[in-house]
Amino acid sequence: MKERAQICLLPDGRRLHLHDGPIDIILEAFGDPREIEVAYRAVAARFATVLDELCSELAFLRQPACVDGPQPSGSVARRMTAAVLPYAHLTFITPMAAVAGAVAEEVLEAMTTTAELSRAYVNNGGDIAFHLTKTERFVIGMVEDPGRSSIFGTTTIHCDNPIRGVATSGWRGRSFSLGIADAVTVLSDTAAAADAAATIIANAVDLPAHPAVRRVPACELAADSDLAGRLVTQSVGELTPKEIHDALEAGITVAQSLKQSGLIRTAALTLRQATRVVGSQVSLESSKTPTPYRGMVHA
Amino acid sequence: MDVADDAIRCDACPVLCYIKPGRTGSCDRYANADGQLVRLDPHVLLERAVSRGETLVPFLEKAAREWDGNLLGGEDTFVTAIGAGTTYPDYKPAPFIISSEVAGVDMVTVVTEGIFSYCGVKLKIDTDRHLGAECSTVRAQGEAVGHVTTNEYGSQMLSLGGVRHLTGGSRHEGTATCDALLNLCNGNQVELRIDGGATIIVQADKAPIIDGVREERMRVGCGSATIGMFAKQWFGKVDEVVVVDDHITGVLSEHQAGKLLGVSETGIKMKGRRSTPGRYFRVAEPGTSWGGTNIDDPLSILGDFDREVARPGLRLLMVSTTGEHYAYFELDDALHPAERELPTALQESVARIRENCEPALCTVLFMGGAGGSLRAGVTENPVKLTHSVRDALTRVTCGGAPTYVWPGGGITIMADVSRMPINAFGYVPTPALVAPIEFSLKLSDYQALGGYMDHVQPLNSIQRAEKSRRRLGARLDNPWPLASESGGK
DSSP: OOOOOEEEEOTTSSOEEEEETTEEEEEEEESOHHHHHHHHHHHHHHHHHHHHHHHHTHHHHTSOOOTTSOOOSSHHHHHHHHHHHHHHTTSOOOGGGGHHHHHHHHHHHHHHTTSOOSEEEEEETTEEEEEEOTTOEEEEEEEEETTEEEEEEEEEEETTSOOOEEEEEOTTSSSOOSSOOSEEEEEESSHHHHHHHHHHHHHHSOOTTOTTEEEEEHHHHBTTOTTTTOEEEEEEOOOOHHHHHHHHHHHHHHHHHHHHTTSOSEEEEEETTEEEEESSOEEESSSSSOOOOOOSOOO | OEEETTEEEOOSSTTOOEEOTTOBOTTSSEEEETTEEEESSOEEEEESSSOSSOOSOBOOSTTOOOOOTTTTOGGGEEEOSTTOOOOTTTTSOOSEEEEEEETTEEEEEEEEEEEESSEEEEEEEEOOSOOOOTTOEEEETTEEEEEEEEEETTEEEEEEEOHHHHHSSOHHHHHHHHHHHHHHHTTOOEEEEETTSOEEEEOTTSOOEETTEEOOBOOSSOHHHHHHHHHHHHBTTBSEEEEEOSSOEEETTTSHHHHHHTOOOOOOOBOSEEOSTTEEEOSSOBOSSGGGBSOSOGGGGBOOOOTTTOOTTOEEEEEETTSSSEEEEEEOTTSOEEEEOOOHHHHHHHHHHHHTSOBOOEEEEEEEEOOSGGGGGTBSSHHHHHHHHHTTSSEEEETTEEOEEOSSSSOEEEEEGGGSOTTOOEEETTTEEEEEEEEEEEHHHHHHTTBOGGGEEEHHHHHSOOTTEEEEEOOTTSOOTTOSSSSOO
16 A cells, blocks of 8 residues: 655644655745645645656666766756756765755745745755745754754844755764764755755765774665765764864865855754854854753653 | 565655665665564554464554454453654643453553653663672763662662753763663663773663673572582582672681581681671672672682691682682692692582573663653543552553552652563653553543543544554563453463
8 A cells, every 4th residue: 555645734724744755844834825725735736746756767866966967857856966066076976965955945836936925934854945025034943963853053044145945964864974963954045955065064074984983885774875885874982072073174174165155155063062153144052051951841 | 565685675655765674765664674564653552362472473464354343352452552642742631542341341541652751771780790880870872871770689780861861961961861761672782881890782681791791691699698509519529619709708618508517617718808607798809700800810819728727638619609710729738729620529510500590681671750741641630640550440551561660659660671562662852762651440440530531432443543553462471451460361
């Protein structure tokens, strides 16, 4: 029994939940209720085929991106390829590095091209595309570990700011990472660009050949991974403060050069309890005085 | 589903992941469990009728027979809280309040996953080796996650977790603690480092690995107890026996057991502090060698033999409390012990000590306080649930496993994680552990304590919704949660 393309309103009656295979999206549109309905209907129509379109070109999308190579035909696939091409001559990267952000953008566009919305967001497993008009803004919370939703910093995006995409990458997440960052959160003009850049920066936060870092060829974990035999991080043991500093510094260097080339606006890099920010935008809530956890829930 | 090598092709969606054994697909929802494609997050039902001789057999949904109301009647199916969901933010009725008829009595089981900020594990490690001083900090991933507590008979106890490590320290301390607890409770291996002590690898129901060495067996008893147990078997075959033990080293000729048998004095001089006759404390420092001491040469705990009493040719056996270490000596003309091969007559007694040592295990008891707001998911007047548990009208189980409810206030429970289905625990980022908890009681008692009667649903209403449920055979060594008397079938 296949359980394909589930599209349903969450119990709050405001947010839409989309689920198909590995895609899991929560989105919300704001504006006139009739416009929201139009937007949600458009999303439902668009989303139904997104995974099938991607899978029809999956083999191509798992190959390294190549500047003069052939282009895929699907619109999500084209967003993915465009997002990773700036890196193709520098390093190994496949369009899959931008898949989550590209899907978020595509779904957002389905809403914004059919309905008049004051603002909207599409959160595809932490990679977020959003839409803002006039005086609207979004406040975005950031986590250090994609597996746990503990907010350590926030950023506010106003309409006059060009940022429209947020993505997070790290070795603890669902996707594999070549680096050791717990989380790299990137703000860019589009979600696909943020997704690709977060992958690149998270890969750069690294201590090559460090004995406390356990790495395994990606293909041993997932036979059909686009990373093939590349070593992906499986666990990170104890690190000294200097090692944490060095690893973050390697990521900062890459993040700064991406910022200079206009590929990103801001990046926040986290390893253990250390967080470094490139660019402005981010206010760290607990960088100075680590607030102990307050139990929200008690048995 | 299509099989290639050991990986399987998942056909749940068009990505068609090749999933290696023990791994999940790109969605994290489907996994390859021993060549079977399984969905990871089902709600677990325990079934008593099936599974004979084997424990915890996944019930294949595809091969499921036609539903037969008699076979899967209320007496033989128990709805666990594993995968049930929680009552957060607590005033909601529990996700499942299930009624069933058991031996003619209407029973109800309130099923929820508790979010435990107040929880931890008590770890019993069967070893005599010195793991670390009492009160030493126990670390995982470099973070303090607990401490060394008492030394029990043949075992070292550790206390891990608790609200202070989970929520009272740094963020990393909290997440490292939550990780360690989750892994231990779900039956996975965890490496722990004890300040000023050993590095150990522990896993529920498995032998501990201490500084890289797998612990094979528990000691048979303390040194003094070993003398008492085997004195008769040594009598006449050897003149003196020293059982080396970090706690209480026993000396046959001075021990009451030797005296009663008429063993003569040997002139042996022990180091350490004499407690009562034939029992010595602190003959050496704690360690991971002979009998949990730091000595490699057993003679280092002996002084010179008394020249007035000892005689050349006197036969001396030294043995540890596990029989793992032993040496046999005879006094030379200068009354110095000279090592000789262990005589056949004594080999048997050393082997007997070993044989009496049980396999060393780590055991993990989950401990949590369910006396807080979780109760509001059961009744609108929470203290009535506490009273009902105290009065033994309500039985508390964790994933169908029996619990020990601490006397005194609150509902503080302990449960052996190895008696629960695998992966019964989860976590929330608070950080806190999510543990299954079920309250079973008579329907009439439930009504009396102010239960959510309008949320009670019959068992078969959830049995029909097969899709997201997983059926497991109940463990035969657990009492059946709905039985009127403990003792299972």
